[in-house]
Amino acid sequence: MNTFERIYEVVRQIPYGNVATYGQIAQLAGNRRLARVVGYALHVNPDPDNIPCYRVVNRFGEVSDAFAFGGGNRQTELLKSEGIEFDADGRVDLNRYQWNRRAL
DNA sequence: GACCTGACCAATT
DNA sequence: TAATTGGCCAGGT
Numbered sequence: 001m002n003t004f005e006r007i008y009e010v011v012r013q014i015p016y017g018n019v020a021t022y023g024q025i026a027q028l029a030g031n032r033r034l035a036r037v038v039g040y041a042l043h044v045n046p047d048p049d050n051i052p053c054y055r056v057v058n059r060f061g062e063v064s065d066a067f068a069f070g071g072g073n074r075q076t077e078l079l080k081s082e083g084i085e086f087d088a089d090g091r092v093d094l095n096r097y098q099w100n101r102r103a104l
Numbered sequence: 105g106a107c108c109t110g111a112c113c114a115a116t117t
Numbered sequence: 118t119a120a121t122t123g124g125c126c127a128g129g130t
Binding site: 021022023024026027032033034035036037038039040041042043053056057058059063064065067 | 110111112113114115
Binding site: 002003004026030031033034035036037038040041044 | 123124125126127128
């Protein structure tokens with residue numbers, strides 16, 4: 001299995017109403033330093049239908065600038081639709097919404 | 105065919 | 118304690 005496929009597999013495992021960070025996905029995919037590759041993998045995003053890249057945020061809980069895959073802040077809209085709240089900085093409270101984190 | 109860049113993060117000095 | 122570098126994969130020039 002290629003690294004990309006592993007990344008896609010991890011991203012696909014992100015449950016509804018939760019988000020994950022690049023580093024977290026990278027670690028689950030094999031190496032934590034793959035975070036960069038994770039970003040690139042989501043950049044190509046061959047299967048956006050099964051790969052909710054909008055649930056993937058950086059370590060600050062904020063979406064990236066080039067994240068506009070669906071048209072601007074579309075991804076934040078989708079996350080809000082899942083019940084995820086954004087603060088004034090446009091960040092997500094990772095302590096509450098980060099996947100695979102405590103409080104499970 | 106080779107080099108550089110690109111949605112990043114964590115460890116080390 | 119803060120700042121820097123290192124590392125991974127693939128695509129584009």
